[in-house]
Each structure stands twice: as structure tokens, then as C-alpha cells.
Amino acid sequence: MSRAPTSPARRRFLGHAAGTALLLGVLPGGAIVAAADAAAADAAAADAETGADFVPNAFIRIGTDGRVTLVSKQPEIGQGIKTSLPMVLAEELDVDWQSVRVVQGDLNPIYGSQGAGGSTSTPTNYDNFHRLGATARALLVRAAAQTWNVPASACRTENGTVVHGASGRKLGYGALVRAAAALPVPPAADVVVKAPATYRLLGTRVGGVDNAAIVAGDPLFGIDTRLPGMLYATYVKCPVLGGRPVEANLDAVKAMAGVKAAFIVEGTENLNGLRPGVAIVADSTWNAFRARKKLQVAWDEGDGAHHSWSGFLAQAHAASGQPGAAIMRKDGDVEAALAGAARTVESNYFYPFISHASMEPQNCTAWFKPADGTLELWAPTQNPGAGQALVSTTFNIPKDKITVHITRSGGGFGRRLSSDFIVEAAAIAQKVKAPVKLTWMREDDLRHDHFRAGGFHFLRGGVDEQGKVVAWHDHFVTFANRVEKKENDGGTASVLQPGSGANLSGDEFPGRWLANCLIEQTPLECRIPMGPWRAPGSNVFAWVFHSFIDELAHAAGRDPIAFRLDLLGDKDLVAGTGERGVPYNVGRMRHVLKAVAEKSGWGQRKFARGQGAGVAFHFSHRGYVAEVAEVTVSKEGRLRVDRVVVVADIGAQIVNLSGAENQVQGSVIDGLSTLMYPALDIDKGRIVQSNFHDYPLLRMPDTPTKIEAHFLKTDYPVTGLGEPVFPPLAPAVCNAIFAATAKRVRELPLATTDLSWG
Structure with missing residues (x-):
């Protein structure tokens, strides 16, 4: 999976969206709020094509051609949330699921909580997503009613269109998006969610939105990330849990073909944070792993050496x-x-x-840019907010300078709620002048788990x-x-x-x-x-x-x-x-x-x-x-x-x-x-x-x-x-x-x- 930084074209769209689109976000308490600023527009357009005409909220975008794009905000770790939560939006929007496109949203405050753990994604978002979808539907209905000069109560929706019952007139959502974008958010009392008896999508069997790409081997996971000029890293920690490196044969390792850097990372005492270790950076993962075999480290094993x-x-x-x-x-x-x-x-x-033993080993790609002090991260994480916070406190980088791109995870089971692999990648990235992908070996994953x-x-x-x-x-x-x-x-x-x-x-x-x-x-x-x-x-x-x-x-x-x-x-x-x-x-x-x-x-x-x-x-x-x-x-x-x-x-x-x-x-x-x-x-x-x-x-x-x-x-x-x-x-x-x-x-x-x- 490759995602480039925000392009000039996208920035032009963001400016357009901030001026013409209504965006709805979700506060931690569940309230739906309007936010018509560039940051909110950026959240709504995350990972999507430019040029949309109507962004009724941070999770829904409808083009003039009627195409509906839904943003999935929760990390997908195989639990199916990237499919099920957008289904709630699609149900309330009354659109054909086969015509919907779902994209993964990056970490952004307007989305509300973005963790995936404890089976919380559905209960904390289900009701809000119904209201978000229903609010967007109400805007489209009101736009059609005003176009026809009829009461909104005389109109209904079906399969991406608004229908005036008495006359049989119809308007597709694509024809209504510009008018709907100019309307104010309706009061909560005026927004009616569907009755469960009327559901046409919820409760049915729907295949995962990524299924075809997974079967085809398309890049979806963190370990698939590729960026121009990217380097590759491995990180070696003490075999004794809680130990730290004292010295290593760094010069010998750096002299090996393909090796770009090798250095000791001091780390912290926090067992769930940046643990001390030795980083090796090379021009390929293979060369990094090959150099690792030549690494010799003197370890301070600490008190953990007595454990059995x-x-x-x-x-x-x-x-x-x-x-x-x-x-x-x-x-x-x-x-x-x-x-x-x-x-x-x-x-x-x-x-x-x-151990968790998830099939995709821990990995993270990090790109630190010294010119403006920003850090960009691509991570298969269950808890992107905690990862951002850990990196921020460990390296004293303001959160607003840390961008977290959420990739699909090859299994989680709670392991990716921890952010040690993210903070390790961030530490390495600050030492090299290029994006760098850290990949754990299976042995690391098994022996240095939480x-x-x-x-x-x-x-x-x-x-x-x-x-x-x-x-x-x-x-x-x-x-x-x-x-x-x-x-x-x-x-x-x-x-x-x-x-x-x-x-x-x-x-x-x-x-x-x-x-x-x-x-x-x-x-x-x-x-x-x-x-x-x-x-x-x-x-x-x-x-x-x-x-x-x-x-x-x-x-x-x-x-x-x-x-x-x-x-x-x-x-x-x-x-x-x-x-x-x-x-x-x-x-x-x-x-x-x-x-x-x-x-x-x-x-x-x-x-x-x-x-x-x-x-x-x-x-x-x-x-x-x-x-x-x-x-x-x-x-x-x-x-x-x-x-x-x-x-x-x-x-x-x-x-x-x-x-x-x-x-x-x-x-x-x-x-x-x-x-x-x-x-x-x-x-x-x-x-x-x-x-x-x-x-x-x-x-x-x-x-x-x-x-x-x-x-x-x-x-x-x-x-x-x-x-x-x-x-x-x-x-x-x-x-x-x-x-x-x-x-x-x-x-x-x-x-x-x-x-x-x-």
C-alpha cells in the first residue's frame, strides 16, 4: 500500500470543500457537530479521490455522478468493521451497497475514537452512524423537496434517489448534492432513523470490502507499504526481557554491503514503550536481516535474567x-x-x-522530515491515537506534527493495541534521511511480544x-x-x-x-x-x-x-x-x-x-x-x-x-x-x-x-x-x-x- 502526502490538487479540493461542504463529526460523547474548516475537510477527503461535490459529513461523500464513498474510521484487523460500520451508513442513506466505495480513514480527531479492541467498535459507533447517515439523507430529501417546492414529508428515498410519492418524480443523489451542500444541519429532532423492520441491508450477508483484493494479493497491509527512496530496518533487543545493549560491533555491521546505518537506541524503562536495542538500516529487508546475523552485542541483562x-x-x-x-x-x-x-x-x-502470534509480524513505516519537524507513519495499528501519543511523549514531537496512516492489519488480537513497534520505527526514522520501514522477524514477534x-x-x-x-x-x-x-x-x-x-x-x-x-x-x-x-x-x-x-x-x-x-x-x-x-x-x-x-x-x-x-x-x-x-x-x-x-x-x-x-x-x-x-x-x-x-x-x-x-x-x-x-x-x-x-x-x-x- 502506498500513500503519498497531500498533493497540490488535493489541497485545492480541501479549500473548495471547506467553503461549500457541510461536515459532520462525532464528539467523544456522541454528539454530532458541524465543522466547516480545512481540517475537517481533510478528514472527510482522507484517502479519497479529489473533486467531490458534496461531503455531507466526515464519513460520506457523494459525487455529481451519484457515486457514494464511505470512510471507515476504525482499524480493520480481520474483524470486519471496515465493512459493517459503512453498512450502517449505507442503510440510512438508502443506497445500493454494490455501488458504494469504502476507503480507510487516517487518524483524525473529527472521526472520534478510532481504536479497535475489546469489541468496542460497534457499540461505540452504531447509534452515531445511524444518525450520521440519516442526517445526510435528510439533507438530500430537503434539497429535493425545495427543488420541487413540496413538503419534505411528501418525499421518500430508495436506492440512491429521492422520490415524490404523489407525482412519482425522482431525482438521483448526484443531481442533489450541490443543493444539499448549501443547507444547514437539520435539528436532531427532525432527523428520523429507519425502523429496523425497514432495513434492506443490515442483517443480510455481505462479503468483506477487501476480500477481492486479499485474494488477489493486492497491497493492503502495513507490511506492503512502499514509498520512493524507502530504506528498510530491523531492530534487535536483548534476549532477556527488560535488558539493554551496552556495546556492539557497529563498525563491522556498517561495512557490510547494503547497510546504510547501525546504531544503539537507548530506549526507556517503560516495558510497553521504546525498549532499548540496536537498529540496522539497509537498502532491503533481506540485507538488514543478513547484517543482523553478524551483529554482536554485549547486553546488560538486568534483573529479568533470574526469571524462569x-x-x-x-x-x-x-x-x-x-x-x-x-x-x-x-x-x-x-x-x-x-x-x-x-x-x-x-x-x-x-x-x-x-504470544499473540498474528500472521503479519509487527511493522511500521516512518518518515521524519527535519525541515518542518513532521513525522508521517504508516502502521497496522489497533490504536492509532495511542501510537501517536506515545511517539509524541517519547520524542517531544507535537501531536499535530504526527500523521498516522492506518493500514489493514494481518491479525491483531490485542497485540497492535500496543505501540512499541511504532515508536521503534519513529526512533529509527529520526536517524536517517529517508522513509524507513521497520519489519520484525517472526522470532522478534514471538519473543518480544506484550x-x-x-x-x-x-x-x-x-x-x-x-x-x-x-x-x-x-x-x-x-x-x-x-x-x-x-x-x-x-x-x-x-x-x-x-x-x-x-x-x-x-x-x-x-x-x-x-x-x-x-x-x-x-x-x-x-x-x-x-x-x-x-x-x-x-x-x-x-x-x-x-x-x-x-x-x-x-x-x-x-x-x-x-x-x-x-x-x-x-x-x-x-x-x-x-x-x-x-x-x-x-x-x-x-x-x-x-x-x-x-x-x-x-x-x-x-x-x-x-x-x-x-x-x-x-x-x-x-x-x-x-x-x-x-x-x-x-x-x-x-x-x-x-x-x-x-x-x-x-x-x-x-x-x-x-x-x-x-x-x-x-x-x-x-x-x-x-x-x-x-x-x-x-x-x-x-x-x-x-x-x-x-x-x-x-x-x-x-x-x-x-x-x-x-x-x-x-x-x-x-x-x-x-x-x-x-x-x-x-x-x-x-x-x-x-x-x-x-x-x-x-x-x-x-x-x-x-x-x-x-
């Missing part, structure tokens, strides 16, 4: 025998409840650090004679980095901060549901960078809790679904801070749990030995999801997942049915892959694994034979889908394995567990 997974495991066992460092929840008297329980269960659940944190759960639970849970105790031993935090008096304090997804809320199910509950947490200090990993926290907590709940159901001699329904209780809401301050809607969860029992035929089939079904549910990122997995395990321990049934409640509307089904299928496959294989060993502060030969992922023959997706339409706000379906998969499969073999999986990855039976 075996050492962490020993620390966790020692901590489990002591009171937790922090109490996350304490209700009732757990010890007394356990002592009086009819049956008790004790189990330990462990999971390792893992990892999903490992964890250790030491659990105890009890049930009474009626098979009801009477006690729950979880001592969670987690991982934390030491960071400096500002205090109220202006000073700083050194504190341990658990990694992303490594902090257990006391509100996690089933904590708030039980009279006797103790949830403790003890952090292990480490120098391992941690960051968001698909469905942070939920991706492991669901496995731990719904596996242990299944143990309690078995101990109670009860059906696993009936046991869970009993745990949920009959209240509609369970109070508490919940996820993002949202109370837990028990009614919605009961609904999906009952629905998955019905859709899967739970309890209606007798399984032979070596076959079984398991169930799990989880509330994650505003979505309520339940899943049933059916498996077959051979006597030799070979696992086959025969069927996965998914029922999801993600609100009142499925935007793109094709995209939604794709998200469900992808989550199930990714969830099974993560359950089965990935694990990182740590020895002397180093990640032992290096590439896919020793960090395997699921292959096609091992994917589930059948995946069924069912969506419940409910009267709740529309939410995302990329995160919520992932967490229940692992416990559903592991519970099915127990049903098939009587073997519990209590340590990940599953590949390390002997499933043979006989």
Missing part, C-alpha cells in the same frame, strides 16, 4: 499456602461453609504466558446435600510489573501493577452469587511485558471457573446446565461494578444457556465411552454467550471436536450476518487452537520458543467438524462479537473431555495432558 517458569511455579505454590496479598472479595465465612459442606473439591488450574500473562488458581469449593454451592475460594497468583505512579501530592510511588487481563475482579462469576466467597490475589513481580490478549482476562478466567463449576456439578451429582441455572438464580440483575460498570443481566444469560441446551439437543443423546458433551457460558465485552462442545477422544488420547453450538445475545441487531458468522467460527477455531497448543517457556529471562516449529497453532484437520452459530435478537443495545464468543470454548471442550474420559484438564496447553483411556 519453573521458578514462578515454585513461587506460586509457596504463595498459595499464605494469605493473599489482596482480598478482591470476601463474603460470609468460607472456612465454616467448607467444613459444613456435604462434599468439597480442591483443584489447581495453571496456564502459561503465550504477552498474555500466565496465572495460577488454587481453588476450593463445597456443595450441600441438595447439590447447591455453599462455598467458593480462589487464591489467584498472578504476574505484575513494577511501575512508577503519580501520587496526589505530585510525587511518585513504585507499585506492582498486574498485567493486562491479570487482575481478577471480585465481581467475576460466580463471586457475587454466593453467600460464602473468598477471592484473593497475590502478584509475582516480573520484567515480562504484558498486554491485552483476545478477550483479556475472560479468555482464561472462563476456562478456570467453568471447569471448576463443572467439577462441583459432578461432585453434586447434578446435570451441568441445571447446576449452572441454579447458580445464576432467578434475579434479573446482579448488582456490582460489573464489566465497565454494567450490572450482570442474569435473565440474558439464562436465556442463552437455555437456548444452547435446546439448539444442541442437550441430554437427548446417549454418548458412547470416549464421547461426550460439555457446556460453558461467559459474559464478556457486553456479550452473553453459551456454548456446547461435543468431542470424541480415542483410547490413545487423540481428540476430535465434532460439534460446537454457539448461542450469543449481542443485542437488537446483527449488522452483517456473514461477518457475524465468520466471527463466531473464527473465535471457536482460535479458542480451540489456544486451548490445544501455545505455551511459552521462560529460562534465564529468555523466551525459549522462537517460531512456529516450537510454537504450533491449530491446523485445518484439527478444526471442529461442525460449528453452529445462533443469535438471539433482544431489546438491548447492539454490541461487538470478536471477544465474547472466545472465552466459553475452552471450558466447554474440557468439560466434554471429562464427560468422555473422566479426565480433568487443569493445566494448559491441552497438548501436555494425557487423554488416553481404556
Whole structure:
């Protein structure tokens, strides 16, 4: 993908647009505002052809020929948002989707938030996009009504035209754009969004707007970026996480053919920022990687050199025998409840650090221009605003001098919410007088990730004679980095901060549901960078809790679904801070749990030995999801997942049915892959694994034979889908394995567990 800086022709268009076009932007609070200045016009024309006649808002442009161009503002990482959000605009505009062109917008304040993570893109934009599209449609209708001298209420739209019902007169949007551009923004009360019953596009199956280009191998991704005179870089960091270079054979490296520069970057103490390293710049990526093999560095390995997974495991066992460092929840008297329980269960659940392992390695192209101090970035980022901010604070470059071009990402899963690869490229670019593309090797990507944190759960639970849970105790031993935090008096304090997804809320199910509950947490200090990993926290907590709940159901001699329904209780809401301050809607969860029992035929089939079904549910990122997995395990321990049934409640509307089904299928496959294989060993502060030969992922023959997706339409706000379906998969499969073999999986990855039976 190649994007040149703003051309003179484009600047002429911007001046024209600022004088004649009405632009609507979205404020962080959701308000739609008018902005008729050059900056707003630049946002509206981002990545588009010049010469448009009507730009009704920052996301819509209609030419005099009637062609509609829609700007997608969110980063596309494979979740389909580049298709689904423009679909909302197209629905409200009442245009033919096949005639619409979608372009990726760069980072610009007028677009509002532009991050892609936590399944937030849809819920934070859905209603606003309806209003933006409806506002633009209202302007076109009003322009037609004035042309015909009839009331706007007497007109309707269909397929890119305005129709006067009484006379049958029609005007295409292209013929109305100049008149519409001169009209003021209608009051919000005068803008009516479509009723869902009238939707013609939303809820249908629509292919991704980039599908054809992806199949053809066209340049779309960050790693495809090409600029005139571009150089290529690699960046070498200490094998020990948190270490720094002391000296290197830079002269020898610079003498190699094709090498343009080699230098040490001091970096910062921030594990999630610019880490110290050695940069090599060459005339090709191949020559940069070739020179890297000759690089010799003396490293200061730091305190991280003492880290090992075996050492962490020993620390966790020692901590489990002591009171937790922090109490996350304490209700009732757990010890007394356990002592009086009819049956008790004790189990330990462990999971390792893992990498994101997205298929496109981290990369960023940067172009620093000393003459005016500006920096231009091309990055496959999930969080362009955070990348811009990190570069700004690291190098003291004003944000308005940093342009971020958002490219398509070859997978994200939370990894590209971090901006270390962006700030590295920016550091290198300031040392060379040309645009430079930094590309990580696969080994860099695996060993210098912002990892999903490992964890250790030491659990105890009890049930009474009626098979009801009477006690729950979880001592969670987690991982934390030491960071400096500002205090109220202006000073700083050194504190341990658990990694992303490594902090257990006391509100996690089933904590708030039980009279006797103790949830403790003890952090292990480490120098391992941690960051968001698909469905942070939920991706492991669901496995731990719904596996242990299944143990309690078995101990109670009860059906696993009936046991869970009993745990949920009959209240509609369970109070508490919940996820993002949202109370837990028990009614919605009961609904999906009952629905998955019905859709899967739970309890209606007798399984032979070596076959079984398991169930799990989880509330994650505003979505309520339940899943049933059916498996077959051979006597030799070979696992086959025969069927996965998914029922999801993600609100009142499925935007793109094709995209939604794709998200469900992808989550199930990714969830099974993560359950089965990935694990990182740590020895002397180093990640032992290096590439896919020793960090395997699921292959096609091992994917589930059948995946069924069912969506419940409910009267709740529309939410995302990329995160919520992932967490229940692992416990559903592991519970099915127990049903098939009587073997519990209590340590990940599953590949390390002997499933043979006989």
C-alpha cells in the first residue's frame, strides 16, 4: 500500500470543500457537530479521490455522478468493521451497497475514537452512524423537496434517489448534492432513523470490502507499504526481557554491503514503550536481516535474567499456602461453609504466558522530515491515537506534527493495541534521511511480544446435600510489573501493577452469587511485558471457573446446565461494578444457556465411552454467550471436536450476518487452537520458543467438524462479537473431555495432558 502526502490538487479540493461542504463529526460523547474548516475537510477527503461535490459529513461523500464513498474510521484487523460500520451508513442513506466505495480513514480527531479492541467498535459507533447517515439523507430529501417546492414529508428515498410519492418524480443523489451542500444541519429532532423492520441491508450477508483484493494479493497491509527512496530496518533487543545493549560491533555491521546505518537506541524503562536495542538500516529487508546475523552485542541483562517458569511455579505454590496479598472479595465465612459442606473439591488450574502470534509480524513505516519537524507513519495499528501519543511523549514531537496512516492489519488480537513497534520505527526514522520501514522477524514477534500473562488458581469449593454451592475460594497468583505512579501530592510511588487481563475482579462469576466467597490475589513481580490478549482476562478466567463449576456439578451429582441455572438464580440483575460498570443481566444469560441446551439437543443423546458433551457460558465485552462442545477422544488420547453450538445475545441487531458468522467460527477455531497448543517457556529471562516449529497453532484437520452459530435478537443495545464468543470454548471442550474420559484438564496447553483411556 502506498500513500503519498497531500498533493497540490488535493489541497485545492480541501479549500473548495471547506467553503461549500457541510461536515459532520462525532464528539467523544456522541454528539454530532458541524465543522466547516480545512481540517475537517481533510478528514472527510482522507484517502479519497479529489473533486467531490458534496461531503455531507466526515464519513460520506457523494459525487455529481451519484457515486457514494464511505470512510471507515476504525482499524480493520480481520474483524470486519471496515465493512459493517459503512453498512450502517449505507442503510440510512438508502443506497445500493454494490455501488458504494469504502476507503480507510487516517487518524483524525473529527472521526472520534478510532481504536479497535475489546469489541468496542460497534457499540461505540452504531447509534452515531445511524444518525450520521440519516442526517445526510435528510439533507438530500430537503434539497429535493425545495427543488420541487413540496413538503419534505411528501418525499421518500430508495436506492440512491429521492422520490415524490404523489407525482412519482425522482431525482438521483448526484443531481442533489450541490443543493444539499448549501443547507444547514437539520435539528436532531427532525432527523428520523429507519425502523429496523425497514432495513434492506443490515442483517443480510455481505462479503468483506477487501476480500477481492486479499485474494488477489493486492497491497493492503502495513507490511506492503512502499514509498520512493524507502530504506528498510530491523531492530534487535536483548534476549532477556527488560535488558539493554551496552556495546556492539557497529563498525563491522556498517561495512557490510547494503547497510546504510547501525546504531544503539537507548530506549526507556517503560516495558510497553521504546525498549532499548540496536537498529540496522539497509537498502532491503533481506540485507538488514543478513547484517543482523553478524551483529554482536554485549547486553546488560538486568534483573529479568533470574526469571524462569519453573521458578514462578515454585513461587506460586509457596504463595498459595499464605494469605493473599489482596482480598478482591470476601463474603460470609468460607472456612465454616467448607467444613459444613456435604462434599468439597480442591483443584489447581495453571496456564502459561503465550504470544499473540498474528500472521503479519509487527511493522511500521516512518518518515521524519527535519525541515518542518513532521513525522508521517504508516502502521497496522489497533490504536492509532495511542501510537501517536506515545511517539509524541517519547520524542517531544507535537501531536499535530504526527500523521498516522492506518493500514489493514494481518491479525491483531490485542497485540497492535500496543505501540512499541511504532515508536521503534519513529526512533529509527529520526536517524536517517529517508522513509524507513521497520519489519520484525517472526522470532522478534514471538519473543518480544506484550504477552498474555500466565496465572495460577488454587481453588476450593463445597456443595450441600441438595447439590447447591455453599462455598467458593480462589487464591489467584498472578504476574505484575513494577511501575512508577503519580501520587496526589505530585510525587511518585513504585507499585506492582498486574498485567493486562491479570487482575481478577471480585465481581467475576460466580463471586457475587454466593453467600460464602473468598477471592484473593497475590502478584509475582516480573520484567515480562504484558498486554491485552483476545478477550483479556475472560479468555482464561472462563476456562478456570467453568471447569471448576463443572467439577462441583459432578461432585453434586447434578446435570451441568441445571447446576449452572441454579447458580445464576432467578434475579434479573446482579448488582456490582460489573464489566465497565454494567450490572450482570442474569435473565440474558439464562436465556442463552437455555437456548444452547435446546439448539444442541442437550441430554437427548446417549454418548458412547470416549464421547461426550460439555457446556460453558461467559459474559464478556457486553456479550452473553453459551456454548456446547461435543468431542470424541480415542483410547490413545487423540481428540476430535465434532460439534460446537454457539448461542450469543449481542443485542437488537446483527449488522452483517456473514461477518457475524465468520466471527463466531473464527473465535471457536482460535479458542480451540489456544486451548490445544501455545505455551511459552521462560529460562534465564529468555523466551525459549522462537517460531512456529516450537510454537504450533491449530491446523485445518484439527478444526471442529461442525460449528453452529445462533443469535438471539433482544431489546438491548447492539454490541461487538470478536471477544465474547472466545472465552466459553475452552471450558466447554474440557468439560466434554471429562464427560468422555473422566479426565480433568487443569493445566494448559491441552497438548501436555494425557487423554488416553481404556
